[in-house]
Amino acid sequence: MRILIVEDDSIIGDGLVMGLQMDEYAVDWVENLKTANAALATNNYDLMILDLGLPDGSGLDILRKLRREKSSLPVIILTAYDELSDKIKGLDAGADDYLVKPFDLDELRARVRALHRRALGRSTPVIEAGDIVMDPSKLAVTRDGENIKLGPREFAILRVLMENQGRIISKAQIEDKLYGWNMEIESNTIEVHMHGIRKKLGKDLIKTIRNVGYVIE
Structure with a gap:
């Protein structure tokens, strides 16, 4: 599976790359919307982990763009925003799951596996x-x-x-x-x-x- 991480915090980005590579995933990491759009246009991804607060705009912009284009790419929103309204906005924009920073890496890995199963139409973990x-x-x-x-x-x-x-x-x-x-x-x-x-x-x-x-x- 190939995953795109869109996250501008270098410490979190490094941790995500290392953690997901432990599960033998191919992982690409970008730090802004412009590079994320370029990556999505030139590569086929199975899942995206998306921060909302990015230096050149909101992660919601790229999420809404994907859904307007009828993309079914699974998306996990990862953000420091913990207000209920922000969670609702993300889910209503088309996110499949939501995690608030700080988060547990093992929980994120489990959510990645669950979303990937769902995308493949498989209900069992094995x-x-x-x-x-x-x-x-x-x-x-x-x-x-x-x-x-x-x-x-x-x-x-x-x-x-x-x-x-x-x-x-x-x-x-x-x-x-x-x-x-x-x-x-x-x-x-x-x-x-x-x-x-x-x-x-x-x-x-x-x-x-x-x-x-x-x-x-």
């Missing part, structure tokens, strides 16, 4: 594919009840494919979900991790569609 069960909250995978130890990138790739069962996902789409700005990707990185996943979970789980991508059927 993802299943045959005898394989993934629990994103614990970064855990089991096969037939047995714990399987995956590397961080292996887990992230498997999560993308399990969340999109029946859909062919291209190598470029996987890279987009795993790597944020300024992260270098070697040409064979996905193939190397895919080999590791198949070695641990069986070669028949993920099918390669030649010159197209990968799929879990």
Whole structure:
């Protein structure tokens, strides 16, 4: 999953990036509305964490713009404003959730997972594919009840494919979900991790569609 953070406080921004990367998300962080609009125009995000008080305007402006454009991008508003009226304004403008600073990072991570589940139309916290069960909250995978130890990138790739069962996902789409700005990707990185996943979970789980991508059927 790829997340956009719009937050002008450097301490909070750094903390959010580090915390969300612990869950193997790709995270991009911007500090104003202008850069946020540019990021949204050039990248595909799965979720946005949005501060309201920004140096060049209100976060509500970008939220209202998204909803006018019929974007269903999940948005969590993160702000120092604790008045009930501000919460109502944010939710009525199209926010999906709301957290007031100071906040607990683990709670934010849980809300991110919940919103992502809702966006995918999934009600259960775990993802299943045959005898394989993934629990994103614990970064855990089991096969037939047995714990399987995956590397961080292996887990992230498997999560993308399990969340999109029946859909062919291209190598470029996987890279987009795993790597944020300024992260270098070697040409064979996905193939190397895919080999590791198949070695641990069986070669028949993920099918390669030649010159197209990968799929879990």
